[in-house]
Structures are given as structure tokens and as C-alpha cells.
Amino acid sequence: MSESPSQVIHGDCLHTMKVIADSTVDLAYLDPPFFTNKHHSSVSRDRSRKFRFTDLWNGLADYAEFMDVRIRQIHRILKDTGSIFVHCDTNANFLLRAILDDVFGPNQFQSEIIWSYRRWSNSAKGLLPAHQTILFYSKTDRYKFNRVYGAYSETTNIDQILQLRGRDEHGVSTYATDPSGNIIYGGDKKGVPLSDVWEIPFLNPKAKERTGYPTQKPVLLLERIVEICTDAGDLVLDPFCGSGTTLVAAKLLGRSSIGIDISEEAVDLAQRRLAAPIKTESAMLKKGRASYVNADKDALSLLAGLDLLPVQRNAGIDAFLQVKIDGSLVPIRVQRAGETIMEAASKLARAANSKKAAKAVLVRTHKDHTLFSEGMLPRFIELIDSTALHVGKRIAELLAEKVTEKAANTSLQGTLRDKAAQRP
């Protein structure tokens, strides 16, 4: 990767952009204040520094004016092949769309990208907000666009992947066939073109990349934007750079960058990040969401018929029974093949304790060869034998009864035979 210069400038982006020459920037990404009418503040991960920025306005017109003049500057300094990506949310997306239509022209609207992420929250009423919007406009029709392909979904069949598509006499899309009606294979395709809905996880609190800056965006999100609209060596601008996420993404991809921020702490932080760029990979993106659905199917099949909530990604609990004891749900775990009952119990106990469960159920599937008595189990664990173990045990008892019966019969017959022999 060639070294591409990155610059972080302290100041109001309006004034700083005014000194940037016309048609020099390849991509502008901005994540400005969203019109939340709030103060945003937080502390660095090591709690040594405070970060804050203000998002307070005298109404929508005040905000519109602030954004309008800055978007006009961006339009001036973008190259004809350049593009702008404006990050926003429902507070002002409608307004920014109107400003961008006005400055760039409605025909230069390319996409409304939905950045979607999962959140767990007990929101009181209404739908849980789980997306933000990124408006993508180009300066002209000659804008740079590098195609990106994603994986086929699990429901795409092999024919859809391999067969060439064509149109029938009515213009309807069909699989292409030769004059004899044989299917024509088009060879391996590259995947599905990237859609305008991007599922990229929010930075989790432990992610190495996380700086503590309020509203910090993930590098993975910015990398995707930089990748689709620029080439190596191009210049990327972020006029509201905050912690410098865009600059880190640009650096990792070999692009030059300019970041501007009105907060001195943000500029200092962005410079530190550029000196040692960190990106947190997302296992979900690499392996797909399906890879997370890893509740043990064999274990769950043993619990079929119970009203339960399967648990993903937990070594100690397979599911929660939908019943509350002392105010908490009851975790249940099935002993695995090759696992001793005490190994299974200690995994369940650890996980159940962390969930503050009053009771937990352990299903024993086999007898292991270790010394075990039920008194060794933590008192809050109920040990229950699986149906297979019950049936196996009963069958063994029945067989043992048969053997005893047979032995008893044999000895009875022997006695009768002896008695008969003794008769005169």
C-alpha cells in the first residue's frame, strides 16, 4: 500500500473548505450534527479526555442554512467524477434531501443508503429505531463507481447462479436457451450487486476501534463508501470528521484524506488514530448472520415439546423455559456426548449465575465413568434424565428382571426335579 497523506484541520469546515481549490476532491463524506437539539458528550475509553459537540439550533431554518452553505462548498470542490455521501437520520433526512436536490440537482441523486444495525432495547412504545440514512449524490453522470458484490443468499438456487438470463418475445426476463431449448450456462457469476441496505454492526462497547467519541461510526461502513466511489491515491474529504473514522478508512485503503473538525479534542483524537489505525472486523459480516444461529440442534431436539426460547452463542445454556421461578426465567442445558455430568453442570451453573437464575435444569443424556452423586451438584440445578436415558434404564431393569426370573425358574425347576427324585 502506497503512503497517502492524511491531514486533520481544526476549524469550522465552512471557512476551511473555502480555501480548497475548485474540483479537487474525489469523495466527500459528512456525518454532521443530525438536528437532535442535544449536547453530545462522552469520555475517552481510558477516561482521561472529555469529548463534546453541540447540536442545538434555533429551529429547522437555522439548521438548513448551516447545512446549505457547507453543501454548496462541497459541490464546488468536488471533481466532476466525484460524489457526496451525507449521513443523517430521521431528524432531518427530508431536509437534507431537499438541499442536495437543490445544490446537486435531482438527477444526480444516486441512492438512499439504509445503514441498518441490530439493537437490543426495551423501548417503551413504537418501533425501535435500527437504521440511519446516507444520501448519495454525484456531481455529474461521469461519477466514479466501483462495483461491489455480496454473497448469494441461502435461498438462491444453483440455476439462478449459473444460468445465463435472457428475455422472451414479451420482454420478460427468463433463463436463456439455445435454439434447441437447451439451457445456456453463463459460468460463475460474481455474486449479488451491493444493495442500498447495508447491515453493518454498530461498534460494540469492547471493540478495539472504539475511541469513546460520541456517535463514532464503524471503519467498515466508511471503507465501503470509500471503496465504491474512489480509487487508490484519490482524495477523500470529511468536513465533520469527529474521531477521524473516514480518515482511518481512507488510509487503510491507500487514499489521501482531509478531515476538518471544530472541536480541538476531535482533531487530536483523529491524529492519534491516524498514527495507529485500528479496524475491528465483524465476524457477522465475514461469516454471515446464519453462522450465528448456532444453538445446538441435537440438544434442542431433545427438548422438543417444551415452551422455550432457544439461546444462541452460549456454551452454558441451550434455552430458557418460558416459565418464571422467583422472577427469573429457567435456563436449561443438555449434557453433550463426551461431556461428564459435572462438566455440563459447571458450564450451566456459570451461565445461569451470570443471568441471576433462581433455578436451572440439566438434562442428563448418559452415565459417565466419573464418580458422581447428586449431592455434588449446585443446589439450584435440577437434574433430569433424558427420555432416552429413562427408557434405556427401564429396559436394562426389565432385562435384569428377566434374567432374575429365569434364574429363579431354573432353580425352582431344579428343586422340583430334586424333590421328585427323592420320592420313593
Ligand SMILES: C[S@@+](CC[C@H](N)C(=O)[O-])C[C@H]1O[C@@H](n2cnc3c(N)ncnc32)[C@H](O)[C@@H]1O
Ligand atoms: C456526528 S460527529 C462526527 C462523528 C464521526 N463521523 C466519527 O466517526 O467519529 C459530528 C462532528 O461535527 C463537528 N462539527 C460541528 N460543527 C462543525 C463545523 N461547523 N465545522 C466542523 N466540524 C463541526 C463536531 O465537533 C463533531 O465532531
